[in-house]
Amino acid sequence: xxxxxxxxxxxxxxxxxxxxxxxxxxxxxxxxxxxxxxxxxxxxxxxxxxxxxxxxxxxxxxxxxxxxxxxxxxxxxxxxxxxxxxxxxxxxxxxxxxxxxxxxxxxxxxxxxxxxxxxxxxxxxxxxxxxxxxxxxxxxxxxxxxxxxxxxxxxxxxxxxxxxxxxxxxxxxxxxxxxxxxxxxxxxxxxxxxxxxxxxxxxxxxxxxxxxxxxxxxxxxxxxxxxxxxxxxxxxxxxxxxxxxxxxxxxxxxxxxxxxxxxxxxxxxxxxxxxxxxxxxxxxxxxxxxxxxxxxxxxxxxxxxxxxxxxxxxxxxxxxxxxxxxxxxxxxxxxxxxxxxxxxxxxxxxxxxxxxxxxxxxxxxxxxxxxxxxxxxxxxxxxxxxxxxxxxxxx
Amino acid sequence: xxxxxxxxxxxxxxxxxxxxxxxxxxxxxxxxxxxxxxxxxxxxxxxxxxxxxxxxxxxxxxxxxxxxxxxxxxxxxxxxxxxxxxxxxxxxxxxxxxxxxxxxxxxxxxxxxxxxxxxxxxxxxxxxxxxxxxxxxxxxxxxxxxxxxxxxxxxxxxxxxxxxxxxxxxxxxxxxxxxxxxxxxxxxxxxxxxxxxxxxxxxxxxxxxxxxxxxxxxxxxxxxxxxxxxxxxxxxxxxxxxxxxxxxxxxxxxxxxxxxxxxxxxxxxxxxxxxxxxxxxxxxxxxxxxxxxxxxxx
Numbered sequence: 001x002x003x004x005x006x007x008x009x010x011x012x013x014x015x016x017x018x019x020x021x022x023x024x025x026x027x028x029x030x031x032x033x034x035x036x037x038x039x040x041x042x043x044x045x046x047x048x049x050x051x052x053x054x055x056x057x058x059x060x061x062x063x064x065x066x067x068x069x070x071x072x073x074x075x076x077x078x079x080x081x082x083x084x085x086x087x088x089x090x091x092x093x094x095x096x097x098x099x100x101x102x103x104x105x106x107x108x109x110x111x112x113x114x115x116x117x118x119x120x121x122x123x124x125x126x127x128x129x130x131x132x133x134x135x136x137x138x139x140x141x142x143x144x145x146x147x148x149x150x151x152x153x154x155x156x157x158x159x160x161x162x163x164x165x166x167x168x169x170x171x172x173x174x175x176x177x178x179x180x181x182x183x184x185x186x187x188x189x190x191x192x193x194x195x196x197x198x199x200x201x202x203x204x205x206x207x208x209x210x211x212x213x214x215x216x217x218x219x220x221x222x223x224x225x226x227x228x229x230x231x232x233x234x235x236x237x238x239x240x241x242x243x244x245x246x247x248x249x250x251x252x253x254x255x256x257x258x259x260x261x262x263x264x265x266x267x268x269x270x271x272x273x274x275x276x277x278x279x280x281x282x283x284x285x286x287x288x289x290x291x292x293x294x295x296x297x298x299x300x301x302x303x304x305x306x307x308x309x310x311x312x313x314x315x316x317x318x319x320x321x322x323x324x325x326x327x328x329x330x331x332x333x334x335x336x337x338x339x340x341x342x343x344x345x346x347x348x349x350x351x352x353x354x355x356x357x358x359x360x361x362x363x364x365x366x367x368x369x370x371x372x373x374x375x376x377x378x379x380x381x382x383x384x385x386x387x388x389x390x391x392x393x394x395x
Numbered sequence: 396x397x398x399x400x401x402x403x404x405x406x407x408x409x410x411x412x413x414x415x416x417x418x419x420x421x422x423x424x425x426x427x428x429x430x431x432x433x434x435x436x437x438x439x440x441x442x443x444x445x446x447x448x449x450x451x452x453x454x455x456x457x458x459x460x461x462x463x464x465x466x467x468x469x470x471x472x473x474x475x476x477x478x479x480x481x482x483x484x485x486x487x488x489x490x491x492x493x494x495x496x497x498x499x500x501x502x503x504x505x506x507x508x509x510x511x512x513x514x515x516x517x518x519x520x521x522x523x524x525x526x527x528x529x530x531x532x533x534x535x536x537x538x539x540x541x542x543x544x545x546x547x548x549x550x551x552x553x554x555x556x557x558x559x560x561x562x563x564x565x566x567x568x569x570x571x572x573x574x575x576x577x578x579x580x581x582x583x584x585x586x587x588x589x590x591x592x593x594x595x596x597x598x599x600x601x602x603x604x605x606x607x608x609x610x611x612x613x614x615x616x617x618x619x620x621x622x623x624x625x626x627x628x629x630x631x632x633x634x635x636x637x638x639x640x641x642x643x644x645x646x647x648x649x650x651x652x653x654x655x656x657x658x659x660x661x662x663x664x665x666x667x668x669x670x671x672x673x674x675x676x677x678x679x680x681x682x683x684x685x686x687x688x689x690x691x692x693x
Contacts, residue, residue: 037588045431045591049407056407059427067587069442069578069594182472196484255580268581308635309445310538310579338635 005054005083012057016043023082027065030078038065054083151380154351155236162239165381169240172384174248176316177394178219179344190216222316222344224254224391227302229321230279231260231293237351237379241320242275244384255311259298263305293324295364296331303338312342316391320349320378325364333367340371347390348372351379399526400433403460410459418609419448419455420602428593429456433528438551438572440587443595445577446639450534452595453573457530463523465570466532467516469539475546479556480518483511507560518564521556525568537576544586551589600627603640610644611651621658622647625688626670632683634676645669660685 011019020039028034042064049056066075197213226245230238248254249270256267266278325332352358354377378387404410411426432439441449457464487506494501523529554569604619630637646669655662663685671677
């Protein structure tokens with residue numbers, strides 16, 4: 001047993017609550033969601049396991065505190081630092097024993113100097129033809145104060161304007177088309193005879209089934225999966241889109257991922273109303289924040305990790321990206337094909353579509369387009385109406 | 396019952412040994428998790444890649460305890476009639492008809508008695524007489540609706556089930572509950588808080604060889620070693636569905652059946668369908684050359 005582990009074990013047997021709280025605080029400082037009952041469960045586990053070596057301590061603590069796979073690396077770092085590394089936790093109760101853990105969130109997001117939305121748009125004016133239709137955006141008017149802002153490009157809003165628009169954006173209700181649920185509901189008309197209900201009803205009429213009852217399949221909304229590009233060129237739009245998805249995370253129970261070079265699931269942060277936190281976390285995870293996107297790689301991550309397991313199956317998938325692929329476009333094409341096989345419909349929101357002379361003939365967008373069901377701009381508040389519409393459309 | 400359980404499984408080593416006795420090789424983490432789950436007692440939430448043996452772990456736990464495994468496979472739209480209990484309507488109706496024909500009287504209390512209740516897995520687990528707890532496996536919980544998790548909370552917290560016509564049925568011996576999830580969606584925090592959480596990783600190579608040889612008796616160490624090395628390569632490569640332990644066992648069984656003594660390119664070619672279930676994956680592996688897949692370290 002390492003001396004650190006021995007010290008900790010001693011502290012634990014001397015004053016279990018105190019040692020547990022010291023560990024809990026370190027974990028909390030490193031970003032793990034720790035609640036008092038977790039500490040209690042750790043103490044109970046440790047006392048059951050008896051005189052503890054490092055391995056027993058490790059498992060008691062991990063089983064007590066960790067509630068998801070993503071937390072394991074952070075936990076390992078903090079546990080390692082506390083038990084093998086630094087100090088007697090009881091000696092430093094007011095301090096922050098986890099401060100040296102590598103998980104500390106010191107890397108602030110650099111406010112990405114946008115590479116500018118003037119990418120390889122191309123000059124050809126021909127309309128793209130794949131599975132996609134490039135739609136002109138209808139101008140829908142929203143409530144009074146924001147009318148002026150309705151058609152302003154989202155990347156040209158200043159902070160005050162964004163606050164106004166943000167409120168409206170949050171209210172846009174995203175709803176996916178329904179799918180047939182497995183469960184059925186009793187109804188007077190429907191495809192199947194409900195024998196049980198019919199028999200029961202027949203008691204009222206002396207055993208003759210006068211009234212026939214049926215069952216009909218229920219409709220459920222489809223899952224909505226949003227993949228949001230937060231790389232430099234998309235950064236000005238990402239703020240507004242995240243607000244849209246924050247509303248959707250609660251209303252339509254959307255699953256949201258953000259990516260620049262890595263894919264991060266932010267559903268939970270959005271559901272708790274922390275869009276800003278989600279953005280910060282995503283940018284902290286993307287070391288080259290302003291450097292462009294590895295779209296194909298991010299999609300591959302999604303397909304391998306979540307899509308294949310069932311998240312994308314029969315769902316409406318919305319990709320928010322300018323399609324500016326830094327990696328290999330053919331990988332993007334392959335991954336889009338895989339995604340298209342899983343998903344019900346794929347909607348691609350690309351603010352550059354609205355630019356004059358835009359034509360998706362180059363690079364990433366061209367590779368992705370054959371597998372996209374609808375390509376729309378979503379570049380202004382008014383244009384977001386079209387996004388709402390596209391998400392609700394049937395195949 | 397805690398007494399008997401404590402006697403049977405006094406410490407983690409005893410858990411490891413009795414799981415070993417039923418041919419399930421658990422590492423320190425999983426054995427500790429099971430030990431704590433039984434003795435605290437607290438439900439155990441297992442997550443891990445498909446095919447690392449989550450379901451098998453619950454099965455082994457039941458076998459090690461010598462009790463029943465009661466399995467509830469979750470799916471979308473599952474409701475309490477399928478998880479908990481249902482009234483046996485045809486039988487109630489028959490009883491009424493018989494009573495009518497015989498001119499007898501039948502009261503409501505007769506009809507809503509225990510005889511007319513059909514137990515589903517959760518109720519079955521609650522009513523398990525003991526002395527050792529039954530193992531209730533709630534498999535692939537992430538497939539069920541979020542509402543179902545809320546329904547589980549009463550079960551997990553009190554080991555009790557409420558039936559309006561009969562009242563609350565409390566477990567004499569609370570079942571050992573094992574939940575598994577494939578992480579297609581996040582489970583609710585309220586549920587996670589009541590559980591011990593354990594992530595099952597792929598086992599290290601030597602242990603996996605041992606597992607495979609246990610499950611396919613008569614396999615030579617060489618063949619099992621070949622297969623495990625190939626599995627590790629596949630998991631490290633770009634395949635869409637990395638093979639789990641279960642696929643490895645199938646693969647070895649297939650090779651055994653064909654009489655292969657070592658895994659070479661020809662044998663791999665004939666049995667690739669046992670490990671890779673996507674056409675693209677098979678094509679990619681064949682394109683890279685089966686030689687590199689089965690190649691032995693120099």
